[in-house]
Amino acid sequence: MKPKVQPTGVEIPLSDDDLIVSKTDTKGRIVYANKVLIDVTGYQEEELLGIQHNIIRHPDMPRGMFKLLWDYIRNGDEYNGFIKNLCKNGSFYWVYTNVTPSYDASGNLIGYYSARRKCKPEALQVIEPLYRDMLSAEKRAGAREAIDASMAVLNSLLADKGVSYDELVCTLQD
Numbered sequence: 001m002k003p004k005v006q007p008t009g010v011e012i013p014l015s016d017d018d019l020i021v022s023k024t025d026t027k028g029r030i031v032y033a034n035k036v037l038i039d040v041t042g043y044q045e046e047e048l049l050g051i052q053h054n055i056i057r058h059p060d061m062p063r064g065m066f067k068l069l070w071d072y073i074r075n076g077d078e079y080n081g082f083i084k085n086l087c088k089n090g091s092f093y094w095v096y097t098n099v100t101p102s103y104d105a106s107g108n109l110i111g112y113y114s115a116r117r118k119c120k121p122e123a124l125q126v127i128e129p130l131y132r133d134m135l136s137a138e139k140r141a142g143a144r145e146a147i148d149a150s151m152a153v154l155n156s157l158l159a160d161k162g163v164s165y166d167e168l169v170c171t172l173q174d
């Protein structure tokens with residue numbers, strides 16, 4: 001069961017060489033978490049294994065971003081994006097996240113692999129207001145229309161900048 005964690009607004013700073021790794025099954029349940037993930041989130045390994053990855057979901061994250069993540073990886077593509085995560089004690093940390101599908105030798109999907117690093121501070125100057133706007137669009141639209149409303153905010157930013165989503169995130173973290 002997902003624990004109820006109250007966000008405190010305290011940020012956990014990551015260092016440049018921190019690499020946070022997890023693997024999930026095809027349904028997004030954690031099957032591997034590296035030591036950095038365990039140390040940063042404050043969960044014990046036993047509290048993470050077999051549990052949905054949304055255990056560290058932060059309420060500031062728009063639903064639209066996770067829809068995008070799953071659209072990419074279910075399509076067999078690589079996802080890159082910025083994620084704010086929630087620690088067991090309510091602190092948060094931002095990561096630039098790469099998620100890829102994993103296959104067995106016969107080419108069957110066996111799960112997903114993700115690796116994350118510290119975000120560039122300049123990137124978060126664009127991402128934080130974008131996610132705030134997406135989240136308020138979701139709240140205004142209500143549950144059924146939330147994703148469409150959220151994606152409309154993202155697509156309008158991409159149209160203004162004349163870039164694709166992949167171009168935006170790669171340029172921001174470059």
Ligand SMILES: Cc1cc2nc3c(=O)[nH]c(=O)nc-3n(C[C@H](O)[C@H](O)[C@H](O)COP(=O)(O)O)c2cc1C
Binds near residue numbers: 053
């Ligand atoms: C490999 C992999 C890594 C993920 N990493 C995170 C993560 O770090 N934080 C997060 O909130 N969701 C992550 N997700 C997405 C979650 O599975 C989930 O879609 C998200 O937390 C939203 O969950 P909810 O809509 O059930 O609240 C990851 C998914 C996969 C497949």
